[in-house]
Amino acid sequence: MGSFLAVLKVFGKQESLISFPMEGYTLALDFPVREGLFKFLDELDDLVLQYGGRLYMSKDARMQPEILKAGYTRLEEFKSIIHRYDPDTKIRSLLSDRLLLTK
Secondary structure, three states, X not given: OOOOEEEEEEEOOOOOOOOOOOOEEEEEEEOOOOOOXXXXXXXXXXXXXXOOOOOOHHHOOOOOHHHHHHHOOOHHXXXXXXXXXXXXXXXXXXXXXXXXXXX
């Protein structure tokens, strides 16, 4: 699989519950949709987690809940805040449903 766009950035120290930036480098890659892409992206997800990284939640359309949980160490704390202020889950989205943020 070849990426037609690559963007490398560096971030300083960050303090947040679920913000994507963390200290270190981030590499964004764009791939054309074709056969085998999603299997390849699953392999990249595992590689990212293996090296202590995480996926950018708001720019992703296919991440699985377990990948989110593994990459965002303060996710349960964030979810408890959501449930405290919205116990009836009135505020939700397709993204929050897919990633089990509102469940």
